[in-house]
Amino acid sequence: MKYILTASLFLIFCFTGTAQNKLEKKARMDALKVKFFTEELQLTSNESEKFWPIYYAYENTKKEIKKSMKSEQRKLSEGETSETELKNSAEKIYALECQLSQQKKNLIEDCIPVLGVSKTTKLITIEAKLRKKIADRVKTRMENR
Numbered sequence: 120m121k122y123i124l125t126a127s128l129f130l131i132f133c134f135t136g137t138a139q140n141k142l143e144k145k146a147r148m149d150a151l152k153v154k155f156f157t158e159e160l161q162l163t164s165n166e167s168e169k170f171w172p173i174y175y176a177y178e179n180t181k182k183e184i185k186k187s188m189k190s191e192q193r194k195l196s197e198g199e200t201s202e203t204e205l206k207n208s209a210e211k212i213y214a215l216e217c218q219l220s221q222q223k224k225n226l227i228e229d230c231i232p233v234l235g236v237s238k239t240t241k242l243i244t245i246e247a248k249l250r251k252k253i254a255d256r257v258k259t260r261m262e263n264r
Contacts, residue, residue, distance in 0.1 A: 160238045169233040179227040181219065188215045213244050 153171070156162070162170060194200060194208045230239045 139175075151253075152249060155252070156242075156245060159248070160241055162234075162238075166234055169187050170230065173226065173229045173233065177222055180222050180236065184215050184222065188212055188219075191215070222249050 125183075137173045156174075157167060160170075191212045195205060195212070200208075227239055227243065230242060234242065
């Protein structure tokens with residue numbers, strides 16, 4: 120099973136064209152994520168039907184929070200603002216980080232009834248596993264050039 124996943128990931132990254140636009144790459148990455156999560160969590164079709172809407176809602180909220188955080192971080196890095204504005208930006212970043220943690224907590228709480236405790240526990244680390252696997256593939260690919 121791991122060999123099939125590894126081979127699939129390798130093939131996905133080997134046959135990507137440089138002329139593809141961002142939407143195609145995003146769609147491919149989303150498909151890879153769905154496959155990876157489904158295999159790692161061993162999701163049944165019933166669990167998948169209930170899990171993915173919860174997860175996508177979490178992803179969308181997370182994306183918006185991170186977008187706001189980047190905006191505030193840019194304000195901090197500009198350095199040409201008053202101390203009051205800098206303090207406000209720092210406080211907003213902290214509040215956004217708290218929101219991000221709360222969203223992760225909500226995801227876990229929402230997934231326990233759907234996936235059970237065991238699979239939800241795996242979910243906590245699965246994103247990091249996927250990022251590591253992708254980074255390893257990219258690194259291998261860059262070394263082979």
